[in-house]
Amino acid sequence: xxxxxxxxxxxxxxxxxxxxxxxxxxxxxxxxxxxxxxxxxxxxxxxxxxxxxxxxxxxxxxxxxxxxxxxxxxxxxxxxxxxxxxxxxxxxxxxxxxxxxxxxxxxxxxxxxxxxxxxxxxxxxxxxxxxxxxxxxxxxxxxxxxxxxxxxxxxxxxxxxxxxxxxxxxxxxxxxxxxxxxxxxxxxxxxxxxxxxxxxxxxxxxxxxxxxxxxxxxxxxxxxxxxxxxxxxxxxxxxxxxxxxxxxxxxxxxxxxxxxxxxxxxxxxxxxxxxxxxxxxxxxxxxxxxxxxxxxxxxxxxxxxxxxxxxxxxxxxxxxxx
Numbered sequence: 001x002x003x004x005x006x007x008x009x010x011x012x013x014x015x016x017x018x019x020x021x022x023x024x025x026x027x028x029x030x031x032x033x034x035x036x037x038x039x040x041x042x043x044x045x046x047x048x049x050x051x052x053x054x055x056x057x058x059x060x061x062x063x064x065x066x067x068x069x070x071x072x073x074x075x076x077x078x079x080x081x082x083x084x085x086x087x088x089x090x091x092x093x094x095x096x097x098x099x100x101x102x103x104x105x106x107x108x109x110x111x112x113x114x115x116x117x118x119x120x121x122x123x124x125x126x127x128x129x130x131x132x133x134x135x136x137x138x139x140x141x142x143x144x145x146x147x148x149x150x151x152x153x154x155x156x157x158x159x160x161x162x163x164x165x166x167x168x169x170x171x172x173x174x175x176x177x178x179x180x181x182x183x184x185x186x187x188x189x190x191x192x193x194x195x196x197x198x199x200x201x202x203x204x205x206x207x208x209x210x211x212x213x214x215x216x217x218x219x220x221x222x223x224x225x226x227x228x229x230x231x232x233x234x235x236x237x238x239x240x241x242x243x244x245x246x247x248x249x250x251x252x253x254x255x256x257x258x259x260x261x262x263x264x265x266x267x268x269x270x271x272x273x274x275x276x277x278x279x280x281x282x283x284x285x286x287x288x289x290x291x292x293x294x295x296x297x298x299x300x301x302x303x304x305x306x307x308x309x310x311x312x313x314x315x316x317x318x319x320x321x322x
Contacts (some may be wrong), residue, residue, distance in 0.1 A: 002322075003314065005272045006059075006064065006139040006140055006141050007141065008061065008141045008142075008143070009051040009139045009140060009141070009142045009143065009146065010141075010143045012146055012149065013089055016056070016058075016140065017146055017149075018140065018208075019033070020037055020058070020142075020150050020160075020162075021149065021150040021161075023035060023036060023037035023162070023216070024037050024150045024151070024152055024216055024218075024279065025139075025150065025152070025216065026041065026070070027211075027212050027216065027217070028162035028212060028215070030212075030215070030293075031212075034165050034249055035055065035162050035163060035164055035165060036163050036214050036219060037159050037160060037161075037164075037216070038160055038163055038219065039151065039152060039156075039157070039159075039160035039161055040153060040157050040159065040160065040218075041157055042223065043160075043219070043223070043224055044057075044076045044159060044160065044161050044222060046223075046224025046227055047161070047163060047224070047227050048148045049227070050227035050228055052163050052227055053137070054137070054139045054161035054162060055137050055138065055161075055162060055163065055164050056137065056139070056140060056161060056162040057138070057139045057140075057159070057161045058139075058140050058141075058159070058160050058161065058162070059139070059140075059142070059155065059158055059159050059161075060140055060141075060142060060143075060144050060158030060159070061140050061141050061142065061143050061144050062144050062146040062158060063157070063158030063159060064141045064158075073262035075269075080252070087211060088130045088204045097202060097210070099191060101112070103105045107110070113253070128203075131192060131240070135191060140274050144158075144190045152218040152220065159238055165214065168232070168234055169230055169231075170232065170234050170242075171203065171205060171235075171239065171240075171243060172202075172203055172230060173242050173243060173244045174229065174244050174245065174266060175201075175202045175203040175245075175266065176200060176201040176203065176265070176266040176267060176268070176269060176314075177201065177202075177203040177204070177205055177243055177245065177246070177266075177267075177269075178192060178201050178203070178204050178205070178268070178269050178307070178311065179205045179206075179207065179240065179268055179269065179270045179271065180192065180195045180204065180205070180206045180207060180271055181207045181209075181210070181271065181272040181278050181279055181282050182207060182208075182209035182210055182272065182273040182276070182279070183206075183210050183211065183271060183272070183273060183274065184209070184210070184211050184273065184274060185274060186215060186217035186218045186221060187217070187304070188211075188219065188274065188302070188303050188304040189206075189210065189211045189213065189218045189222075190217070190218045190219070190220065190221020190222040190223070191221055191222075191270065191307070191308070192204075192290045192303070192304055192307045192308075193213075193218070193221075193222040193225040193229060194221075194222055194223055194225045194293060195226045195304075195307050195308040195312070196225065196229060196310075196311055197225035197229055199311040199312050199314065199315030200223075200314075200315040200318070201229075201269075201311060201314075201315070202228075202229060202231075203229065203231075203232065203233050204228060204229055204230070204232065205232050205235055205237070205239070205240065205243070205268075206231070206232065206233035206235060207235050207237060207251035208234055208235065208236065209273075209315060210233065213226070213231045213232065213233045214226070214231070235293075237279075237281055237282060237285075240268075240285060242280075243268050243318055243320070244246075244264040245264070245267045245268050246264050246267055246268070246288065247267070247268045247269075247270055247285055247286045247287055248264075248268065248269050248270065248286060248287065248288050248289075248290050248310075249270040249278050249282065249283050249286035249288070249289050249290070250270065250271060250272065250277075250278065250289075250291070250292075250306055250307075250310060251277070251278075251283075251289045251290065251291050252277070252289055252291060252299065252300045253291065254270060254289050254291065255288060255289025255291050256288060256289070256290055256291070257290075257291060257292075257293055258290050258291065258292050258309065258310060258313055259293055259313075260292070261288075261290060261313075262317075263290075263317055265314065265316050265317070267314060269310055269311060270282055270283075270285075270286060270304055270311055271305075271306070271307050271308070271316070272301055272303065274302075290310065292309055292310070293305060
C-alpha cells in the first residue's frame with residue numbers, strides 16, 4: 001500500500017519550479033521539453049476527458065490543504081518534516097476517488113461519445129484536487145509564493161498539470177481540416193481551434209509562420225480544444241498535397257457567397273495571415289473561393305471571426321451525427 005504524501009516544494013531553485021516557469025512563459029519551450037503546462041481546472045479536466053494522463057499534477061499549497069488536507073501539509077502539521085520532490089512522491093491513492101473510465105478513439109484527439117461525455121461531466125462537475133491526483137503519475141504541492149511567480153492567470157486557481165506530448169503526427173489525408181497560413185496572433189489561433197473542434201473539424205495544419213500551436217497563449221485561448229484535435233505544425237505548403245478533401249479559400253473580394261454556397265464535406269478551409277490573407281500560392285490550390293456577405297459595409301473580418309462563420313456553415317450544413 002502506498003502511503004507517501006505529495007512532496008511540498010518551497011525553493012525556487014527546485015528543478016520542477018524552473019521547468020514550470022519555462023513551460024508557462026516561453027512559447028517554444030514545449031518543443032525542447034516535449035511537454036506542456038496546463039493551468040486551471042477547466043483545461044486539466046478537458047485533457048482528462050480526451051484521455052490524456054498527466055505526468056505530474058501540481059497544486060498551490062493553499063488549494064491542496066483546503067480541499068484535500070493531509071497531516072504533513074496542513075497548518076497543524078507545519079512542524080513536521082516534508083520531503084522535497086522525488087520520484088517516490090506519489091499520492092495515497094487508496095483514499096482518492098477515481099475518474100469515470102472513458103472509452104477512447106484511435107489515439108488522442110478522438111474522444112468518447114457525447115453521451116459518455118455528459119455522464120462524465122455530471123459526475124465530475126467540480127473535481128477536487130484528489131480527482132486530478134488520482135489520474136497522475138506524480139502529485140506535488142508548491143508554496144503559494146512560488147506559484148505566483150510562474151502563473152499566467154490573473155486569478156490563479158492553484159491547480160495545473162504537466163502533459164507529455166505525443167510524437168509529432170503526420171496529416172490524415174481524409175480528415176476535415178483547417179489550414180492556418182501564417183496566422184500569427186495567439187488569440188486568433190486559439191479561437192480558431194475552438195471553432196474547429198466545435199463544428200466537427202478534427203485536424204489543424206499549420207503552415208510555417210503560424211503561431212506555435214502549443215504555446216501557452218494559444219493553449220489558454222483554445223480552452224481545451226487542443227485535446228480534441230490532431231495538430232500538425234511547421235508545414236511547408238507542399239505538405240498539403242497529402243490532403244484529399246477539396247480546399248476552400250476565404251476571400252474578401254472573389255468567389256461564391258457563403259450563404260448561398262453548397263459546401264462539400266469533408267473539406268479543408270484555408271485561413272490566412274491577419275493582414276495579407278491566404279498566400280497566392282495557397283489560393284491557387286483552392287478548389288473554390290468563398291466570401292462572406294457583409295451588409296454593414298466593413299472591408300474585412302478578423303480571421304477568427306471569419307473562421308467561426310465559415311466552419312459553422314460547413315459543420316451545420318452536414319446531415320451527420322457527431
